[in-house]
Amino acid sequence: MYGDPATIRKILTEVGDTWAIVGLSGNRRRAAYGVAEVLQRHGKxxxxxxxxxxxxxxxxxxxxxxxxxxxVDVVDVFVNSDLAGEVADEAVAIGARAVWFQLGVVDEAAHERVRAAGLEMVMDRCPAIELNSLSQRARRA
Incomplete structure (x- = not known):
């Protein structure tokens, strides 16, 4: 697993509310467009x-x-895995507090560099799905 539940919860609830979404354009058919909308609905x-x-x-x-x-608190990455490491390095360079690689985006070496730099990191997960899961659990509690 590329994001333990505690790290996912921390990024979504504690790290900060400014999310740079790399790969987000006005194309409504792209996943980044819908995920950005969900993040906004959750106060990001x-x-x-x-x-x-x-x-x-x-x-x-x-x-x-x-x-x-x-x-920027969190850098959410919607690029191919072969480009994701460069984005992760740039996230570290700008002083982001966390990096989130979307579903299907995996780069083990980038994960190690980001963690070694002291940032939180999640790979191959979707924050929109995770936010909705957190909300459902909170309503049941």
Whole structure:
């Protein structure tokens, strides 16, 4: 498993509410679009990061993590696994507190580098699914 329940809960509830979503564009058919919408519904500020730097869900986009002019808590990665390590390294460089690789995005070496830098890290999981699970558990409690 690439994200133990305690780490997932910590990232979703304690790390911070500003989520840079790498790969998020205005394309409604892409998974990143729907996940960003769910994150917003759960009180997260989303920051689209895409070469087109589009405004998505009312939030201004940026072409790269390094061009975001404010602090980012979590970097959510919607790129192919072979590109994810570079994004993870950039997340460390900008001072993010956590990195989240989406479903299907796996890079063991990047995971090790991110953890060695002191950041929280989850791979091959979806924060929208995990947020919905947390909400359902909270309602049952």
């Amino acid at each position: 500020r989303i920051v689209p990061v895409h070469p087109k730097a589009e405004t998505v869900h009312g939030e201004k986009g940026y072409p790269s993590l390094s061009t975001i002019p404010f602090d």
